[in-house]
Amino acid sequence: MGVLTETRTLSASRGAGLHATQETLSRDALAALQLERLRVTLHNAWTHVPWQRARLEAAGLHPDAMRHLDDLQGLPFMVKNDLRDHYPFGLFARPVDALARIHASSGTTGKPTVVGYTAADLGRWADLMARSMYGIGVRPGDLVHNAYGYGLFTGGLGAHAGAERLGCPVVPMSGGGTERQVSLIVDFGARVLCATPSYALAIAEVAEHQGVDLRQSRLAFGLFGAEPWSAGMRDEVQARLGLKAFDIYGLSEIMGPGVACECECRNGLHGWEDHFLFELVDPESGAPVGEGEAGELVITTLTKEALPMLRYRTRDITRVTTQRCDCGRTHLRILRVTGRNDDMLIIRGVNVYPSQVEAVLMGRPGLAPHYQLVIERQGALDHLRVEIESLPGVAADRFDALAQDAQHHIKSLVGVTADVVVLAPGTLPRSQGKAVRVRDLRKAGPPR
Numbered sequence: 001m002g003v004l005t006e007t008r009t010l011s012a013s014r015g016a017g018l019h020a021t022q023e024t025l026s027r028d029a030l031a032a033l034q035l036e037r038l039r040v041t042l043h044n045a046w047t048h049v050p051w052q053r054a055r056l057e058a059a060g061l062h063p064d065a066m067r068h069l070d071d072l073q074g075l076p077f078m079v080k081n082d083l084r085d086h087y088p089f090g091l092f093a094r095p096v097d098a099l100a101r102i103h104a105s106s107g108t109t110g111k112p113t114v115v116g117y118t119a120a121d122l123g124r125w126a127d128l129m130a131r132s133m134y135g136i137g138v139r140p141g142d143l144v145h146n147a148y149g150y151g152l153f154t155g156g157l158g159a160h161a162g163a164e165r166l167g168c169p170v171v172p173m174s175g176g177g178t179e180r181q182v183s184l185i186v187d188f189g190a191r192v193l194c195a196t197p198s199y200a201l202a203i204a205e206v207a208e209h210q211g212v213d214l215r216q217s218r219l220a221f222g223l224f225g226a227e228p229w230s231a232g233m234r235d236e237v238q239a240r241l242g243l244k245a246f247d248i249y250g251l252s253e254i255m256g257p258g259v260a261c262e263c264e265c266r267n268g269l270h271g272w273e274d275h276f277l278f279e280l281v282d283p284e285s286g287a288p289v290g291e292g293e294a295g296e297l298v299i300t301t302l303t304k305e306a307l308p309m310l311r312y313r314t315r316d317i318t319r320v321t322t323q324r325c326d327c328g329r330t331h332l333r334i335l336r337v338t339g340r341n342d343d344m345l346i347i348r349g350v351n352v353y354p355s356q357v358e359a360v361l362m363g364r365p366g367l368a369p370h371y372q373l374v375i376e377r378q379g380a381l382d383h384l385r386v387e388i389e390s391l392p393g394v395a396a397d398r399f400d401a402l403a404q405d406a407q408h409h410i411k412s413l414v415g416v417t418a419d420v421v422v423l424a425p426g427t428l429p430r431s432q433g434k435a436v437r438v439r440d441l442r443k444a445g446p447p448r
Ligand code: DLL
Pocket: 105, 148, 153, 154, 155, 224, 225, 226, 227, 228, 229, 247, 248, 249, 250, 251, 252, 253, 256, 257, 258, 314, 316, 336, 337, 338, 339, 340
């Protein structure tokens, strides 16, 4: 049976992982499997995607001539614009009538990025989501409350299919209607909450306003991702929802949620190497960076039929380790994704990721975990203003002192000068999906 049509029996009964054999393959066995699957993927791309074939030919890479995984490094990277340039289906390796589903990400400018799946692709995606959920401790029968958005975004349907595959009943809530989310979490006895971390926090806040203590609910696991979040944010959502929060990573171009996920050790996210080849490169030069160094994640799909992606630059900055995890899984771990390359701000020559500012702000006395960075042009210089809410009950005459304190810590820990403005609770918009952390007023023209 070819690897692209493989079916697998899920055995949840033994071993640490749902797919214990695949999750604990030796690094050598994993590399051998990756090479075999890479050849199949290259064949698929070569045969069915003219643009990919031209690239492979130009790089002198015939699929059969692949001797080593490193041979792939001769191939130039793919970027998001390659998908946009071939909008909508130009890079698909299957005709539309052979697809089972299409997703798309909106993007702020221009055409959306469109991705497609065969039925077998959807099956493998469900498997990987089920594997990810099992790895954090979710078990068949646990009720999953899914507050990721359903629709073109991959979060909702991705988590949904994974939960069903694992044998969990799913409540397909999608985002929004937060008061109702709170009642159903309590009334149905959800064990698992799937949401962006910022929306999980919004749910906690609405529950508190309603006088509902979700810490007393049956919630035990949070599977949070789709946006960067800091360790402080993890502490916050855990304390307010009374669950253990886990980080899950993915992107629609590669699959959707479940490309990588934390295990019970919560010491990095296992990137599922039997289905993806991960590289880490210097974002400037494109050269490989060593283990433990920060770089941009580049991913090649190894089992996708409909949309094989070869050396896709994710723009996500992280670090990687191949050291064996205490859980026994051998698949590499990507460390917390601190932000996208595109999110990086340059404020008076200092490079800043919003998540760095978040890491400083979380847990500072008197401050709530609701913030936004506002970038303005002042004369020839960019200026950063950090707007953050106070905790409820903090007297307004303390706001200035809290702002001074936060400003000082941002300067000393991130190295950037910011004006901090402390606002009353409830002032800033709440997210129902991915939080908008940056308001860039530089492109809005001069103030009127
Ligand atoms: O956000 C897929 C997803 C859904 C992942 C639900 C996890 C949970 P896209 O909308 O295509 O797909 O956005 C992908 O979101 O390149 C990262 O920049 C960011 N991202 C996703 N997960 C994380 C995470 C989904 N755990 C983009 N930490 C990615 C930080 C994340 N950033």
